[in-house]
Amino acid sequence: MKRSKTMELGVGLFMLAGIVGLIFLGLRVSGLSLASSTQTFHLEANFANIGSLKPRARVTMAGVTVGRVESIELDTEWYDARVVMKLDSDLEGQISRDSTAAILTAGLLGEQYIGLSIGGDPETLADGETIRDTQSAVVLEELIQQFVSSMANG
Amino acid sequence: MLSAHKVSAGFYMTDTAFIEIQDLHFTRGDHEIFRGVNMSIPRGRVTAIMGPSGTGKTTLLKLIGGQLTPDSGRILIDGQDVNRLSRKALFKLRQRMGMLFQSGALFSDLDVFENVAFPLRVHTNLPDAMVRDIVLLKLQAVGLRGARELMPSELSGGMARRVALARAVSLDPELILYDEPFVGQDPISMGVLVQLIKRLNQALELTSVVVSHDIKETLSIADYLYLIADGEVVAHGTPQMLDTHQDPRVEQFMHGQPDGPVPFHYPAQPFYDDILNHDATTRIG
Amino acid sequence: MDANFSDILARVTRLGRKGSDLLEALGRAGLFLGQSAISVPSREGWRLWMQQMHFVGVLSLAIVLVSGLFIGMVISLQGYTILVEFGAEEALGQMVALSLLRELAPVVAALLFAGRAGSALTAEIGLMKATEQLSSMEMIGVDPLRRVVAPRLWAGFVSLPILTVGFSVVGVWGGYLVGVQWLGVFEGSYWSNMQASVTFLNDVGNGMVKSLVFAVVVTWIAVFQGYDLVPTSEGISRATTRTVVYSSLAVLGLDFVLTAVMFGGL
Numbered sequence: 004m005k006r007s008k009t010m011e012l013g014v015g016l017f018m019l020a021g022i023v024g025l026i027f028l029g030l031r032v033s034g035l036s037l038a039s040s041t042q043t044f045h046l047e048a049n050f051a052n053i054g055s056l057k058p059r060a061r062v063t064m065a066g067v068t069v070g071r072v073e074s075i076e077l078d079t080e081w082y083d084a085r086v087v088m089k090l091d092s093d094l095e096g097q098i099s100r101d102s103t104a105a106i107l108t109a110g111l112l113g114e115q116y117i118g119l120s121i122g123g124d125p126e127t128l129a130d131g132e133t134i135r136d137t138q139s140a141v142v143l144e145e146l147i148q149q150f151v152s153s154m155a156n157g
Numbered sequence: 158m159l160s161a162h163k164v165s166a167g168f169y170m171t172d173t174a175f176i177e178i179q180d181l182h183f184t185r186g187d188h189e190i191f192r193g194v195n196m197s198i199p200r201g202r203v204t205a206i207m208g209p210s211g212t213g214k215t216t217l218l219k220l221i222g223g224q225l226t227p228d229s230g231r232i233l234i235d236g237q238d239v240n241r242l243s244r245k246a247l248f249k250l251r252q253r254m255g256m257l258f259q260s261g262a263l264f265s266d267l268d269v270f271e272n273v274a275f276p277l278r279v280h281t282n283l284p285d286a287m288v289r290d291i292v293l294l295k296l297q298a299v300g301l302r303g304a305r306e307l308m309p310s311e312l313s314g315g316m317a318r319r320v321a322l323a324r325a326v327s328l329d330p331e332l333i334l335y336d337e338p339f340v341g342q343d344p345i346s347m348g349v350l351v352q353l354i355k356r357l358n359q360a361l362e363l364t365s366v367v368v369s370h371d372i373k374e375t376l377s378i379a380d381y382l383y384l385i386a387d388g389e390v391v392a393h394g395t396p397q398m399l400d401t402h403q404d405p406r407v408e409q410f411m412h413g414q415p416d417g418p419v420p421f422h423y424p425a426q427p428f429y430d431d432i433l434n435h436d437a438t439t440r441i442g
Numbered sequence: 443m444d445a446n447f448s449d450i451l452a453r454v455t456r457l458g459r460k461g462s463d464l465l466e467a468l469g470r471a472g473l474f475l476g477q478s479a480i481s482v483p484s485r486e487g488w489r490l491w492m493q494q495m496h497f498v499g500v501l502s503l504a505i506v507l508v509s510g511l512f513i514g515m516v517i518s519l520q521g522y523t524i525l526v527e528f529g530a531e532e533a534l535g536q537m538v539a540l541s542l543l544r545e546l547a548p549v550v551a552a553l554l555f556a557g558r559a560g561s562a563l564t565a566e567i568g569l570m571k572a573t574e575q576l577s578s579m580e581m582i583g584v585d586p587l588r589r590v591v592a593p594r595l596w597a598g599f600v601s602l603p604i605l606t607v608g609f610s611v612v613g614v615w616g617g618y619l620v621g622v623q624w625l626g627v628f629e630g631s632y633w634s635n636m637q638a639s640v641t642f643l644n645d646v647g648n649g650m651v652k653s654l655v656f657a658v659v660v661t662w663i664a665v666f667q668g669y670d671l672v673p674t675s676e677g678i679s680r681a682t683t684r685t686v687v688y689s690s691l692a693v694l695g696l697d698f699v700l701t702a703v704m705f706g707g708l
Contacts, residue, residue: 007489014495017503021604024611028646032539032614034637061638114638222581251583262578265570276582278486321578334581 042092044130045073048104053084054115054140056106061116062088069094072117088117098134099124105138115140175200175332175364176221181230183213183220190216192388194230198381203358203365205379207372208386209410214368215259217385218334221366222256223247234332252280255325255333259340261317263309263324269296270305273324280328295323299353315346322353332364333357339371347374354378372411376400384410471666478587478665479595490593498559498594499601503608505558506551510542510609513550514616517541521617522625534627535636538617543640543649544705547610549697552656555602556689560664563594564685567668568678576669591665598661599654606653610646648704655696660689 029035050056053075062070070090078085088104101122108115119134128134176198183191190213198204206214219225221232223239232239237250263272273292277283283291296302299319309317318338325333335354339347355378358365369375375382376396384392384399384407392399392407399411409417425431521537567590570576576586614636621627640646664685671681 007493010496011492013500014492017495017500018600018604021607024604024607025646027611028543028607029642031633032543032610032636033640033642033646034634035642059641109638116638219577224577224580248583248585251581254581256578256581258574258578260573262574264575264579265573275584279582279584324582 043070043089044092044095046088046090046098046128046130046132046134048086048088048117048134048137049078049081050084050086050104050106050137050139052139052142053086054106054108054142056086056115056117056140060114062090062119063116064094064119064121069119086117095130096127098128100126100128101136102128102134103136103138104134106140108141173200174198175235176366177231177233178221179231179233181220181232182228183216183225184228185216189388191227194385194388194390196383196390196393198364198366200364201362202380203354203367203378204381204383205367205369205375206383206385207368207370207375207410208384210370212385213388214370214385215336218256218336218366218368221334222251222254252276252328253331255328255330257318257321257325257333257335257338259337261309261314261321263312263317263321265309267309268305269301269307269309269312269320272309272320273327276324276328291327292323295327296320298326298357299323300349313346315342315349318342318346318350319353322350322357326357326361326363329361330363332366335365335367335369337369338367339369339374347371350374351378372413386410470670471662474587474591474666474669475595475662478591487588487593490589491596494593494597495601498563498597499604502555502558502601502605506554506605506609507612509550509554510547510612511616513546513609514538514542514613515620517546517613518617518620519625522621522627531625531627532631533635534617534621535632535634536639538621539614539636539640540645542610542613542617543645545697545701547606547613548649548652548656549693551606551609551653552602552660552693553690555598555605555657556660556664556686556693559598559601560660560685560689561682563598563661563664564668564671564682565678567591567594567665568671568673568681571669571671572673572675572678591669594665595661598664599657602657602660603650603653606649610649648700651704652697652700655700656693659692659696663689663692 056072056075058072058074060072061068062072070088073087073089075084075086077083086104090098098119099122101124103120103122105118105120106115107118122136174197176196178194178196178198181191181194182189194217196206206217208214216225220227221234221239223242226240234250235253237246239247239250242250263269264275267275270292273295274288277288277291281288293302293305296305299322301316301319301323304312304316304320309320312320338350338354342350351374354365354367357363358378367375367379379396382393382396382399383390386406392402392404394402399407402408402411406418408414517538518534521534522531525531525533525537567576570590576590579586579589618632622629622632667681667685667688671677
């Protein structure tokens with residue numbers, strides 16, 4: 004009887020360890036955060052070219068992650084890309100109307116993310132509004148082409 | 158139902174059959190094991206099925222227990238056709254049977270007590286105290302009440318078989334099948350087992366089927382004998398009838414003669430050819 | 443000419459027999475899985491399952507965790523030497539986590555599980571068959587599929603995914619030890635790059651799905667080989683070998699298929 008009790012304890016701990024491990028994989032390894040997923044608001048931005056930006060890419064402000072890209076779709080009115088971002092609700096009513104959104108690259112060849120920089124307008128953006136001032140992704144091929152043609156001209 | 162009169166030829170006509178085997182055919186692979194076996198095993202008696210090794214005696218027990226399905230023929234146990242039963246009904250029927258396996262077949266992860274308690278725990282809802290009483294009673298009957306806390310690996314062969322016997326009768330079955338109960342036992346445990354089988358049969362009024370090739374021990378407990386060889390019943394009757402039987406196959410088996418209709422030698426080419434003709438030897442090797 | 447023809451005919455017949463034998467074995471194995479996995483849970487079944495969880499899961503933990511630690515450390519070391527050439531050693535966390543979660547943890551844990559627990563299951567059930575314990579259980583009126591096989595199957599199904607999680611966690615930590623503590627990759631970038639690239643549903647989730655598939659396949663092979671073997675000592679040793687060989691091949695083959703479906707852009 005005593006042996007079976009310690010065995011049950013062992014199995015219980017084993018299964019508990021599995022659950023704790025899964026939580027570790029969720030929080031620490033894949034960076035899910037329980038707090039931010041509950042309280043968010045949305046902003047949109049149109050870009051002429053998003054490069055290789057993907058849904059779930061980071062949205063940062065001064066290098067700090069403040070949200071994620073929720074969806075990317077083609078805006079058929081202007082034929083550019085409409086990006087919907089999900090941001091921490093702490094920032095709701097804090098982002099001024101003339102803020103800029105730029106698609107940046109981590110390192111030379113790294114993944115792409117959105118960097119927000121705050122403008123000076125006292126009026127702020129509300130949930131679901133659009134950031135007007137955007138800066139498209141830098142496409143390496145275009146950059147090289149420009150460089151080569153300027154060399155040729157010069 | 159159970160008459161007390163002693164064995165005499167012909168009285169089996171009056172006994173009802175508990176197991177009825179009709180025209181049984183069974184093949185395994187290309188080997189024909191049974192071709193038309195007919196048997197009638199009387200209720201409340203010890204019936205022995207004997208025959209040389211390899212004649213499928215164990216297979217016959219498995220057929221009776223419904224673990225194997227015959228190619229054709231019927232096996233009726235108390236009027237129920239074993240092979241026509243649903244899985245559920247078959248398991249229900251098996252609760253009325255006990256089987257003693259050659260190796261004992263005790264569950265190696267349970268101790269002696271739990272082994273004997275196993276059928277009670279799975280088939281009854283008896284309270285623990287009552288299970289304990291029944292188990293101790295059965296262990297007392299086989300003389301191993303003191304060994305209840307041992308694990309099967311700690312038992313000798315004879316003790317393991319006695320525990321298995323206690324387990325086989327723990328649900329008070331109506332039928333008990335013994336598969337080679339005397340094989341590999343020393344004379345003392347052999348004597349103990351013979352005693353036990355006899356006593357259990359009388360005390361519990363059950364029908365016993367003993368499969369064996371140990372003539373002396375089997376003759377001492379059997380009321381009726383079936384002798385099988387070459388996939389058929391070659392003779393049946395009371396021990397006295399078989400002892401004086403004229404058939405040479407029966408004589409050879411009953412009196413343990415090394416050579417006879419069942420040859421001593423495995424089929425081979427003539428001995429001198431084999432010795433003198435070197436080519437032939439190498440070809441065989 | 444005529445002899446040639448009959449020779450070919452004999453070969454085709456043999457092929458046909460092999461094919462039908464294979465189909466028959468697969469059918470038997472499928473029926474076996476179906477009959478044993480579907481069993482009504484009872485108090486007794488719960489206790490038996492617990493016993494097997496201990497045997498199959500808890501006792502495999504040590505080997506799985508130690509292997510996970512070493513594999514995490516090795517990926518980190520190897521990855522660092524490659525990444526540092528591109529000046530991209532910050533991506534080390536990403537590399538360690540993705541290769542573990544998507545590929546190495548499910549596969550290596552399954553292979554270790556087949557060797558440690560699978561072979562033991564085969565041998566145990568095989569020995570129970572050889573000593574007529576399964577037969578005697580049947581004669582007592584208890585279905586060995588439910589009593590013996592089902593708890594082992596379910597214990598395997600549950601244990602391997604847990605072991606895989608353990609493997610991943612320990613591996614990520616081993617990668618951290620080597621990458622950050624030893625080679626000096628910046629700690630913040632190890633974790634943040636990892637978090638930026640790993641998605642829970644795609645990477646952790648798909649890894650778990652793989653692991654669950656492997657758990658079913660490996661445990662199934664192990665118990666079936668045990669149940670179906672020829673009950674002699676030679677038969678047991680052969681079946682044990684077959685368990686390890688078949689499980690390993692099945693895991694690696696299925697891994698390719700699953701990877702193609704999950705990550706291959708199909």
